[in-house]
Amino acid sequence: MIHFGTNGIRGKFDELNPELALKVAQGIGMYFNRQSKAKLSMPIERSSIGGKIGVARDARLTGECLEHSVISGLSSVGCEVVKFGIISSPTAEYMVRKLKLDGLTIITASHNPPEWNALKVVDGKGVAVSKERGGEIEGIVNKIKRAKWKNVKKVEKYPNASKDHINRIKKLLDLEKIKKRKPKVVLDCGNGAAATIAPELFQEIGCEVIEINSKLDGSFPNRPSEPTKKNVKELIELVKKEKADAGIAWDGDGDRVIFVDEKGEYIIGDKVFGISLLIELSGPETGDYRYVATTVATSKLVEDIASKYGKEVFYTEVGAPALSEAIASGKAGFGGEEVGGVIWPDISLAKDGIYTAAKMVEFICDRKLSDVLKEIPEYFLEKTKVRIENREKAFGKIEKIKEYAKNKKWKTIEVDGVRINFDDGWTIARVSGTEPVIRIFAEGKTKEKAKKLIEEIKKIIS
Numbered sequence: 001m002i003h004f005g006t007n008g009i010r011g012k013f014d015e016l017n018p019e020l021a022l023k024v025a026q027g028i029g030m031y032f033n034r035q036s037k038a039k040l041s042m043p044i045e046r047s048s049i050g051g052k053i054g055v056a057r058d059a060r061l062t063g064e065c066l067e068h069s070v071i072s073g074l075s076s077v078g079c080e081v082v083k084f085g086i087i088s089s090p091t092a093e094y095m096v097r098k099l100k101l102d103g104l105t106i107i108t109a110s111h112n113p114p115e116w117n118a119l120k121v122v123d124g125k126g127v128a129v130s131k132e133r134g135g136e137i138e139g140i141v142n143k144i145k146r147a148k149w150k151n152v153k154k155v156e157k158y159p160n161a162s163k164d165h166i167n168r169i170k171k172l173l174d175l176e177k178i179k180k181r182k183p184k185v186v187l188d189c190g191n192g193a194a195a196t197i198a199p200e201l202f203q204e205i206g207c208e209v210i211e212i213n214s215k216l217d218g219s220f221p222n223r224p225s226e227p228t229k230k231n232v233k234e235l236i237e238l239v240k241k242e243k244a245d246a247g248i249a250w251d252g253d254g255d256r257v258i259f260v261d262e263k264g265e266y267i268i269g270d271k272v273f274g275i276s277l278l279i280e281l282s283g284p285e286t287g288d289y290r291y292v293a294t295t296v297a298t299s300k301l302v303e304d305i306a307s308k309y310g311k312e313v314f315y316t317e318v319g320a321p322a323l324s325e326a327i328a329s330g331k332a333g334f335g336g337e338e339v340g341g342v343i344w345p346d347i348s349l350a351k352d353g354i355y356t357a358a359k360m361v362e363f364i365c366d367r368k369l370s371d372v373l374k375e376i377p378e379y380f381l382e383k384t385k386v387r388i389e390n391r392e393k394a395f396g397k398i399e400k401i402k403e404y405a406k407n408k409k410w411k412t413i414e415v416d417g418v419r420i421n422f423d424d425g426w427t428i429a430r431v432s433g434t435e436p437v438i439r440i441f442a443e444g445k446t447k448e449k450a451k452k453l454i455e456e457i458k459k460i461i462s
């Protein structure tokens with residue numbers, strides 16, 4: 001059986017097949033039944049109350065097939081299922097709060113190629129289930145207790161999720177400001193789930209909208225679902241040609257977003273988070289929290305912007321569940337990661353690429369996106385990986401780096417591998433989740449500085 005990773009259980013169709021999806025969904029159902037029963041403080045075996053679980057999916061070709069299995073699995077253990085159909089992941093995650101769900105399963109492989117799919121699991125607080133909690137679900141899979149026939153509930157269809165999400169977003173925006181300025185935006189949904197909400201939202205809030213790749217197609221015929229610079233060339237050209245104020249592109253399920261400024265400049269994920277942070281912290285109603293959460297693999301620009309507004313950075317391990325957890329537990333008031341995923345707690349505890357884009361559009365009503373970009377510190381990132389004999393030895397090497405850093409009195413963060421912070425840059429070394437490989441990232445004010453940091457780490461572990 002394939003295992004839960006940082007973002008659910010992921011595989012190609014011959015691995016993540018309908019049979020496995022059914023079993024895992026039964027485990028998910030039992031897991032959330034337990035959770036909702038814990039809330040009622042009743043012994044598990046004495047309660048027959050199943051959790052209320054949402055099921056959503058992206059537009060992938062295997063999505064509907066797996067959806068049948070997931071719904072069947074959840075109902076068979078007594079869950080009440082709310083079926084959303086194809087919606088963006090952030091829309092589904094907003095619905096957890098809106099409908100007070102006990103849990104959610106999203107059938108999506110996010111930015112992966114079309115032959116992949118995955119089950120992403122979110123709990124009733126809106127926090128994605130981590131690898132560890134996924135392990136608990138795997139443990140239940142072999143101890144499934146089907147519900148009695150009379151306790152199998154009806155599946156409720158809920159077609160209004162995108163409308164609800166749009167309405168929530170509109171409440172949080174200065175609509176008058178946007179309607180007056182009427183920014184011209186080019187949207188590239190990449191034929192993914194963002195197409196179920198983005199064109200309608202941006203029209204409704206008063207933008208002039210040009211859309212490409214907004215027809216749902218799970219084979220992703222026009223561009224790969226990851227919005228890298230190379231993959232959004234068409235968007236970049238169109239922004240320039242149409243003299244638009246901004247270009248916006250999402251990944252396959254809409255939780256991550258990248259921007260293109262009015263000059264056609266591609267804005268990477270790190271900077272999307274930087275811009276979002278700037279919007280959040282420079283606004284009139286910044287929360288009185290002390291920490292902004294980000295992963296140890298994120299650019300130093302986050303620290304720079306946060307400290308300018310008197311905030312500190314709370315570093316988490318890599319992956320969205322840790323970020324959501326940091327906000328859910330009250331440690332941080334805002335969060336985001338290095339790939340263009342930003343968590344706005346006013347909406348949900350999940351990355352919301354749709355709302356992130358709407359906030360950006362509101363922000364550029366009285367300035368140019370390229371000017372906003374000037375306020376984001378510039379760093380150069382270098383990446384490499386070093387293959388080690390086995391994973392055990394790889395972890396040993398990480399310890400060696402920690403020891404070395406300690407002797408040098410360097411500032412380290414050790415929540416996930418080891419990150420070393422310097423005044424003018426940083427570096428991180430982590431063991432890959434799947435291979436006997438150490439991944440090294442380094443960032444500096446110059447390319448040379450970043451390269452030098454990488455060489456230094458390589459020397460320590462050689």
Ligand code: MG
Pocket residue numbers: 110111251252253254255256
């Ligand atoms: Mg995604």
